[in-house]
Each structure stands twice: as C-alpha cells, then as structure tokens.
Amino acid sequence: MDWIAADWGTTHLRLWEIDADGGVSKRLDSDQGMGVLDPSDYEPTLLGLLRNRLPEGRATRILACGMVGARQGWIEAPYSAVPIAPLAATRAVKAPTRDPRLDVHVLPGLSQAEPADVMRGEEMRIAGVFASEPGFDGVICLPGLHTIWVQVSAGEVVSFRTCMTGELLGMLSERSVLRLSVGSTGWDANAFAEGLDRGLSRPEALSSSLFTLRAESLLRDLGPEASRARLTGLLIGTELASVRPYWLGQDVRVVGEPDMAEAYSRALESQGVAPKILDSEEMTLAGFRAAHEALAAHAH
Amino acid sequence: MDWIAADWGTTHLRLWEIDADGGVSKRLDSDQGMGVLDPSDYEPTLLGLLRNRLPEGRATRILACGMVGARQGWIEAPYSAVPIAPLAATRAVKAPTRDPRLDVHVLPGLSQAEPADVMRGEEMRIAGVFASEPGFDGVICLPGLHTIWVQVSAGEVVSFRTCMTGELLGMLSERSVLRLSVGSTGWDANAFAEGLDRGLSRPEALSSSLFTLRAESLLRDLGPEASRARLTGLLIGTELASVRPYWLGQDVRVVGEPDMAEAYSRALESQGVAPKILDSEEMTLAGFRAAHEALAAHAH
Numbered sequence: 209m210d211w212i213a214a215d216w217g218t219t220h221l222r223l224w225e226i227d228a229d230g231g232v233s234k235r236l237d238s239d240q241g242m243g244v245l246d247p248s249d250y251e252p253t254l255l256g257l258l259r260n261r262l263p264e265g266r267a268t269r270i271l272a273c274g275m276v277g278a279r280q281g282w283i284e285a286p287y288s289a290v291p292i293a294p295l296a297a298t299r300a301v302k303a304p305t306r307d308p309r310l311d312v313h314v315l316p317g318l319s320q321a322e323p324a325d326v327m328r329g330e331e332m333r334i335a336g337v338f339a340s341e342p343g344f345d346g347v348i349c350l351p352g353l354h355t356i357w358v359q360v361s362a363g364e365v366v367s368f369r370t371c372m373t374g375e376l377l378g379m380l381s382e383r384s385v386l387r388l389s390v391g392s393t394g395w396d397a398n399a400f401a402e403g404l405d406r407g408l409s410r411p412e413a414l415s416s417s418l419f420t421l422r423a424e425s426l427l428r429d430l431g432p433e434a435s436r437a438r439l440t441g442l443l444i445g446t447e448l449a450s451v452r453p454y455w456l457g458q459d460v461r462v463v464g465e466p467d468m469a470e471a472y473s474r475a476l477e478s479q480g481v482a483p484k485i486l487d488s489e490e491m492t493l494a495g496f497r498a499a500h501e502a503l504a505a506h507a508h
Numbered sequence: 509m510d511w512i513a514a515d516w517g518t519t520h521l522r523l524w525e526i527d528a529d530g531g532v533s534k535r536l537d538s539d540q541g542m543g544v545l546d547p548s549d550y551e552p553t554l555l556g557l558l559r560n561r562l563p564e565g566r567a568t569r570i571l572a573c574g575m576v577g578a579r580q581g582w583i584e585a586p587y588s589a590v591p592i593a594p595l596a597a598t599r600a601v602k603a604p605t606r607d608p609r610l611d612v613h614v615l616p617g618l619s620q621a622e623p624a625d626v627m628r629g630e631e632m633r634i635a636g637v638f639a640s641e642p643g644f645d646g647v648i649c650l651p652g653l654h655t656i657w658v659q660v661s662a663g664e665v666v667s668f669r670t671c672m673t674g675e676l677l678g679m680l681s682e683r684s685v686l687r688l689s690v691g692s693t694g695w696d697a698n699a700f701a702e703g704l705d706r707g708l709s710r711p712e713a714l715s716s717s718l719f720t721l722r723a724e725s726l727l728r729d730l731g732p733e734a735s736r737a738r739l740t741g742l743l744i745g746t747e748l749a750s751v752r753p754y755w756l757g758q759d760v761r762v763v764g765e766p767d768m769a770e771a772y773s774r775a776l777e778s779q780g781v782a783p784k785i786l787d788s789e790e791m792t793l794a795g796f797r798a799a800h801e802a803l804a805a806h807a808h
Contacts, residue, residue: 279726287727323716324723354685354719370723371715372684379679384672385654411712413750415671415743416623419654423624423670426579427587443715450713 209233209261211269213496214254216276217329218243223257230497234261242275242282250282251305254312267311271499274329277301277314287319287326290365294318294334295495297502315499318365325370330356332499333463336491338363339498346459349476349483351468353378355447357454369454371447374468377440386418389425390439391432399430403438404475407445414446444475455481463491509533509561511569513796514554516576517629518543523557530797534561542575542582550582551605554612567611571799574629577601577614587619587626590665594618594634595795597802615799618665625670630656632799633763636791638663639798646759649776649783651768653678655747657754669754671747674768677740680718689725690739691732699730703738704775707745714746744775755781763791 209225216222219241225234240253254270255262262268277285283303288296300313317328330350337348338360348358353375358368381390406417421439424430430438448455455476460483462469462476469485476483509525516522519541525534540553554570555562562568577585583603588596596616603612617628630650637648638660648658653675658668681690706717721739724730730738748755755776760783762769762776769785776783 319723319727321727323720324727325720326723326726369716370719372718373715375684376715379683383679383683384675410750412746414714415673415676415747416669416750418672419670420623420625423619423626426626427619427621427624446712447715450710450716 209263209268211271211500212258213493213500214270214272214276215274215329215332215492216272216281217241217274221253221257224493224496225261226497226500232493242278242280245282247282250276250303251307251310254310255307262307262309264309266309268309269500269503270310270312271300271315271496271503272303272312273315273317273332273496273499277316278328281314283314285314285316288316290318290320290367292318293364294331294338294360295499295502297499298506300499300503313503318368320368323369325368327356327368327370330358331365332495333488333491334358334360334365335495335498336493337461337463337486339494340486340491341461344459344461346461347454349455349460349462349464349472351462351464351472355464355468355472357451359454369451371451373443373447377443380418380443381436381439384418385422386435386439389422389430389432390435392436394433394436396431396434396437399434400437400441400471400474401478403441403443404445404448404478405441407442407447408449408479409445411446411449414442417442440471441475444471448475448479455479460484461486463488509563509568511571511800512558513793513800514570514572514576515574515629515632515792516572516581517541517574521553521557523554524793524796525561526797526800532793542578542580545582547582550576550603551607551610554610555607562607562609564609566609568609569800569803570610570612571600571615571796571803572603572612573615573617573632573796573799577616577628581614583614585614585616587628588616590618590620590667592618592665593663594631594638594660594665595799595802597799598806600799600803613803618668620668623669625668627656627668627670630658631665632795633788633791634658634660634665635795635798636793637761637763637786639794640786640791641761644759644761646761647754649755649760649762649764649772651762651764651772655764655768655772657751659754669751671751673743673747677743680743681736681739684718685722686718686735686739689722689730689732690735692736694733694736696731696734696737699734699737700741700771700774701778703741703743704745704748704778705741707742707747708749708779709745711746711749714742717742740771741775744771748775748779755779755783757781760784761786763788 600613
C-alpha cells in the first residue's frame with residue numbers, strides 16, 4: 209500500500225488502502241465513529257484496524273475527512289469558509305501520533321456565514337465531481353443523513369444548503385407514531401409521486417401532512433410500502449420546494465447511496481430537471497486522490 | 509367514590525375517583541399505557557391501581573377515553589365521524605371484565621374523512637370546553653404530543669387538523685444532531701420570537717432551517733437555551749402557517765399542559781389573535797362529567 213484514505217464520520221470509519229497506481233487494494237469498515245471515541249482512542253483504532261499491514265521503516269500517509277476533524281473529534285481542522293475550492297489540502301492538520309508508521313492528516317470541512325451552514329466529509333464527493341468532470345459548473349446534490357445542495361462554479365463551492373431530510377425520514381419512520389404505519393422495506397412509485405406532489409405543492413403543511421399518513425393507514429388501509437414511499441416523497445418534495453433555486457433550470461449531479469440518489473433523481477426528473485447520478489464511493493475516492501496529489505505537490 | 513374517569517393513552521393511564529358531588533377524591537397516575545398492554549392486561553392493571561378501594565357489592569362505573577379504545581387497545585370503540593358532538597357517550601363500548609366490581613365503558617374517538625384525520629382522548633377536552641362555555645363557537649387548540657386544531661360550532665366538531673409538532677420537537681431535541689445544540693431546560697423569549705417569525709415567513713424551509721440551528725451553534729455560539737426556544741418557535745411558526753384558517757380572525761381557546769399552552773398562546777398573540785388558555789385537567793374532567801351524565805341519562 210502507498211497511502212490510505214479515511215472517511216471518518218460520527219457513526220462510521222471507512223478505510224481504503226491505495227496502491228502506488230491509485231487503485232484500491234483493500235477496503236475496511238468499522239463502527240468506531242467520532243461519536244464513540246475520545247481523542248486518545250483514534251490512534252489505537254487505526255492500528256487495530258490496520259493490524260500488521262502497515263509497512264515498517266516508513267510513515268504511511270493517511271488522509272482523513274469528516275467529523276474526525278470536528279472540535280470534539282481527534283484534532284480540530286478549522287472550517288474553510290466558502291467561496292473556496294472544496295479541497296483545502298494545504299490546510300490539512302497533522303494529527304498527533306506515536307507510532308512512527310503513521311502520518312495522519314485531517315482535512316478541513318467547509319463553512320458558510322449566511323445562512324449559517326457547515327459540512328465535514330461531503331466536500332470530498334464535491335472534489336471527486338471536479339476530478340471526474342473538470343470545470344463542472346452547476347449544482348451537486350449530496351443525499352445522506354443530511355442532504356447538501358452545493359452550487360459550484362469555476363472550481364469553487366459558491367454556496368450550499370443542508371437539509372435534515374434523511375434524519376427526519378429515519379426518526380419519523382422508526383421512532384414516531386408513523387412507525388406503526390410505515391414499512392421498513394418495499395416501494396410504491398405512485399405513492400412516492402403523490403407524496404412528492406403534496407410536499408412540493410404544500411411544503412408549509414409538512415407537520416399536518418405527516419399525520420395524514422397515519423390517519424390514512426387507519427381509515428383507508430394505506431399499506432406499509434405505500435406509506436414508506438409516500439413519506440419519502442413528502443419529505444423530498446418539501447425539501448425541493450425549499451431549495452428551488454438550487455435545482456430549477458440547473459445542471460445537477462446527484463452523488464449518494466443508490467436508494468436515496470435514485471429517489472432524488474426521480475423527484476428532480478418529475479420537475480423537468482435531468483440530473484446525472486454519480487457513484488458515491490467513486491467520487492469520494494476521486495476526491496481523496498486529488499487531495500493526496502495536492503498535498504504531495506505542496507510538500508515538494 | 510361514585511364513579512371513575514380514566515384517561516388511558518399510549519404511554520400513560522390517569523385515573524380520577526369521582527365522588528357523588530362530582531368532586532375528585534383521588535388521582536392516580538401510571539405508565540401502563542396501551543403501548544405496553546395486551547388486551548388481557550387491562551383489567552388486572554385497573555385492579556392493581558385501585559387495590560381494595562373498589563366498593564363491594566356493586567359495579568363501579570369507569571369511563572375511559574384514549575387509545576384504550578383503539579383497534580390494538582382493550583376493546584375497539586369505533587370512531588365517530590365529524591361533524592358530530594364531541595361526546596358520543598351513547599356509542600361507548602362496554603369492556604369485557606370478570607370482576608363484578610367493574611363496569612367499564614370505553615368512549616369512542618373522532619374521525620374525519622377528508623383530509624383523513626383521527627383523535628382519541630382529546631375529544632374529552634373539547635367536551636370540557638363546551639361544558640364550561642355552553643354554545644362556544646370558534647376554534648379549540650389542543651397542544652400535546654400532537655397538536656389538534658378543532659373548529660367547533662353549534663355544539664359540534666365541524667373539522668379538525670392534527671400536527672405532529674410536539675413529537676417532532678421531542679425527537680429533534682433529544683435524538684437528532686440538534687441534541688448537541690439544544691438544551692433541555694431554559695427559555696429565551698427573543699429566540700422564540702425569531703424562530704416563530706422564521707417558521708411563519710418561510711414554512712416551506714423547515715428542513716434547512718433546522719440545520720441552521722446546528723450551524724449557528726457551531727459558528728456563532730448560539731446557546732442551548734436560545735437554541736431550544738428557537739427550535740420551539742420554528743416548529744410552532746411552521747405549524748401556524750399551515751393551519752392559518754384555523755386561527756386567523758378566530759375566537760381561540762388553548763387547552764394543554766402549561767408550557768406548551770403558553771408557547772402557542774404567545775405565538776397566536778404575536779399574530780393579533782387573543783386566545784384564552786383553559787386548564788387541561790379541568791377541561792378533561794368537565795368532559796368526563798358530561799359523558800357520565802349523558803350515559804346515566806341514556807340508561808334511564
């Protein structure tokens with residue numbers, strides 16, 4: 209292995225071992241996220257996952273992004289304020305390590321003053337889009353626990369907006385009264401379209417539209433699959449209504465896990481936008497490779 | 509004791525022992541709600557709480573409202589469809605009991621066909637308002653885990669709308685990423701007003717406005733008390749925007765626990781409405797007394 213890419217979020221750690229040709233020789237996944245780690249836990253966590261595969265006699269470079277660089281993470285990598293290029297590799301912060309085989313650099317996230325907004329980790333997917341489509345000018349939609357809409361131009365992030373849609377969907381379907389109506393699997397394209405339409409046309413009514421789902425399952429036997437698709441459509445439709453300037457008449461790339469990327473893509477298509485879905489892991493890795501090159505160039 | 513009123517919801521059971529003059533001689537609280545009970549558990553739960561205080565030699569009437577009458581409760585008391593008087597006491601369903609000292613009647617909730625909506629238990633507070641202000645014509649706002657807005661006229665419930673605001677507030681402040689920013693106590697009237705204003709003027713932007721709270725606590729040190737008040741204002745403001753016909757130019761009564769009743773009342777006042785707050789327990793008991801009288805009259 210030549211170097212290692214680490215996506216270290218609140219609830220997960222994902223490592224890719226990269227060989228000299230830039231290929232992935234191994235991928236490792238762990239649930240040792242920032243949320244369960246103290247600052248002194250990070251180095252042992254890395255060593256535990258990598259076991260005895262770290263080359264001896266030299267320090268292997270590890271590039272890390274995500275909540276690992278938050279104030280309550282391993283070491284704070286202060287946000288870079290937009291407008292700025294998504295990769296501020298030269299602002300990476302070296303993490304304190306004892307093992308001479310480790311050379312860990314934590315990459316900063318991005319911040320925006322007005323409206324106040326922040327991201328940590330998602331900037332890697334943005335850098336990946338730039339790497340795969342140099343000069344891309346338009347909007348990047350990053351679905352996830354939080355969905356981030358990013359306006360990019362001339363290689364820079366101009367502005368962005370974070371929506372808590374994914375987290376709302378998870379809490380509502382697993383913990384609220386809607387859990388009694390909403391299934392955990394399955395899909396119903398018509399119900400999704402209905403929810404989307406409702407969210408787009410009455411976005412202000414979310415709080416009451418949500419309970420209508422429960423009432424319809426009681427009074428009209430709306431099934432668990434239809435309820436799930438309707439809820440997803442309702443939340444995405446409400447989100448689309450609130451970030452309209454981010455997609456109306458825009459060239460859009462959607463980069464996220466397949467299910468949600470597909471849902472956002474269908475939603476945008478219903479509004480006359482023709483988004484292109486890009487693979488999330490591929491974009492993350494392309495971003496890491498660009499960061500690795502920038503850091504190497506900076507050192508020389 | 510002459511008879512017993514039982515508010516039996518998903519997570520709680522509240523019993524009031526009523527004497528012959530209609531006064532409360534004892535109140536009992538339990539966490540044995542519908543959510544943790546099988547149909548065969550209800551009678552033992554009642555007997556356990558009432559111990560040996562039930563008079564011998566006669567059946568004591570117990571009137572129960574709430575989720576106890578749901579399909580998955582003790583025995584189903586089918587919804588009464590609006591428009592209808594809030595108390596359909598004559599439609600009460602007798603629960604199956606073995607102990608000769610028990611005579612349990614489960615009162616039905618209300619349903620609405622379009623938009624689909626249901627309530628179970630809250631109708632008792634509506635009946636209480638009618639008992640305390642005969643002929644009241646206007647809107648009753650019932651804050652709680654779910655807030656219900658009820659249009660009443662000529663002694664009947666004309667229409668109603670349920671908003672999941674209270675449940676959203678609980679989940680967002682305790683389980684989402686906002687829990688890191690939002691305090692569990694304290695209040696900040698200015699922050700509440702700011703949130704309210706944001707919710708009322710940009711109700712469609714809820715999903716992104718929520719994350720702004722987190723970003724402002726990171727970038728601008730928005731404190732836990734201010735975050736809590738802002739979140740509450742934002743959710744109530746968004747709700748007010750979606751149920752505008754229920755309060756604009758209306759005569760409004762707010763019946764709920766003090767904190768939330770006060771928050772809704774302040775929010776309405778900021779919009780030029782002069783709501784009157786009525787005590788929640790008092791209205792519930794007034795509703796039960798009216799139900800008891802109606803049932804007694806029906807039997808004769």
